[in-house]
Amino acid sequence: MMFPGLRVGRGVRLGANVYLNIVEGARADIGDNVYLDQGVVIVVEGRFSIGANSYVGVGTVITAAEKIEIGADALIAEHVTIRDQDHGFADLDMPYRLQGRETAPITIGRNVWIGAKATLLRGITIGNGCIVGANAVVKSSLAEGSIAAGVPARVVRMLGAGGGPGQPA
Numbered sequence: 001m002m003f004p005g006l007r008v009g010r011g012v013r014l015g016a017n018v019y020l021n022i023v024e025g026a027r028a029d030i031g032d033n034v035y036l037d038q039g040v041v042i043v044v045e046g047r048f049s050i051g052a053n054s055y056v057g058v059g060t061v062i063t064a065a066e067k068i069e070i071g072a073d074a075l076i077a078e079h080v081t082i083r084d085q086d087h088g089f090a091d092l093d094m095p096y097r098l099q100g101r102e103t104a105p106i107t108i109g110r111n112v113w114i115g116a117k118a119t120l121l122r123g124i125t126i127g128n129g130c131i132v133g134a135n136a137v138v139k140s141s142l143a144e145g146s147i148a149a150g151v152p153a154r155v156v157r158m159l160g161a162g163g164g165p166g167q168p169a
Contacts, residue, residue, distance in 0.1 A: 005044075009034065009052065020044075026064075031072065046084075046103075050074065051110060066103040071110030071128065082106060082120045109144065118153075129159055 005027045006020070012030055015038030022028045026044040030036075031052035039059045042048065048064040050056070051072030058078040062068060065085040070076075084106045088099030104123030108114075112126055115134035120126070125141040132138055133149030133156075142148050145159035 006030075012036075015040065015058070018042075022048075028064075037078075056080075057116070064106075065101060067105035068108075069106070070108045071112065073111045074108060075113040077114060077116040077118070077134070079117045080114050080119070082108075084122045086122060131159075 003022050005022045005025065007029045009030060009032035011033040013035045015036060017039050018036045019041045020028070021043045023045050027047050028044045029049040031050055031054065033053045034050055036056045037058045040056050041061045043063045046064050046066040048062070048068050050070040051074065053072055054070060054074040056076045057080065060076055060078065060080045062082045063085065068082060068084050085101040085103040087096045087101055089096055091099060102122070106120060106122065107125040109126055109128035109130065111129050113131045115132055115136065117134055118132050118136045118138065121137070121139045124138055126132065126138065127142055127144030127146065129145045130142050131147045132153060135151070136149050136153040137151045138148065138153040140152070142155065146155045147157040147159065148155050
């Protein structure tokens with residue numbers, strides 16, 4: 001097998017110019033009926049999974065140095081960035097690129113909608129049924145059913161127990 005760490009489910013569709021880089025020893029699991037739209041970039045050095053029936057929009061970049069898990073039925077709009085690592089910057093006399101990285105896993109629940117150009121930073125959990133507004137920067141975890149927006153992202157509303165938009169809290 002050309003990519004022993006890659007498992008692809010049935011009905012997966014790839015748009016033009018999708019780039020998958022799964023380094024040796026890494027694992028990536030793409031569920032059934034996932035659509036990676038054009039220009040999506042996914043780099044996996046650790047572990048990555050995306051659940052069935054999910055959509056990843058044009059130009060989205062996902063980099064999993066440690067671990068990124070995305071639940072089923074995720075809706076990720078265009079030009080979203082999801083990264084589970086940051087570069088070090090403690091030594092002002094050393095170039096940032098040489099200072100190593102700090103990593104922490106990202107978990108995104110099921111039926112989550114991430115708006116266009118949002119950025120998700122290392123170490124967060126986004127609960128089931130959450131909505132993240134366009135251009136938001138998520139640096140803290142979001143409870144199930146949260147609607148968050150802004151820089152940094154803050155909860156602006158809660159959805160009902162079912163996590164669906166028709167059930168306001």
